[in-house]
Amino acid sequence: MPSLNTELFASWALAQNSVSEDEVLQRARQRGQELGAKTIDPAGRALLEVLCSLHRPRSVVQIGSGVGVASLAILRGMGDRGTLTVIESDLEHVGALREALREDRILGARARIITERSATVLGRLNDSSYDMVLIDAGHANLLDYVAESKRLIGARGVILISNAFDEHRLAKPAVRQASTVAMRDAMRMLREDPTMLCHLLPTEQGLFLAVDRSA
Incomplete structure (x- = not known):
């Protein structure tokens, strides 16, 4: 186990701060701030795009849209032939997502947006029909989301959970906040x-990654 020293922190900070973002992403983040919406951090966004570029998923489900930052990462990384299904019931967040997609000139056919509660929608999606699921929502229903995600992905499918550190409460054993407990249980x-x-x-913010290796 590495020691927690200043050199380790400096290396981590260098990695976090080496990410740059274009104007489309910057404007999406600004809309998120105006709405008070949580968005994936720049390093997490860059990592998500790289993972999608490597894995090349054809069909992805995103539970919770934020304001489109993570959606752009997925769509950019997966290439022109991939499709993204976003489940988001907050209409303001959906509006911000649509604006981000328009600014990035992403064709509407590549992003299916379902404006219903995730608990209602997930059960209607077909088993083993998706290459990746990103859980980008609050942790209140996290265990249910994980259970559904395991059903949705096929062989070699990927499950990602954003904000895995739960606002940096995860590493504190004494913290028993509901969202933190849910994250521990999901992991x-x-x-x-x-x-x-x-x-x-x-x-x-932490990004938890799980890959189905049953194939």
């Missing part, structure tokens, strides 16, 4: 599944 659920290969990636 345990995935790690204890012998078909899943998991890792917690140390971006600013």
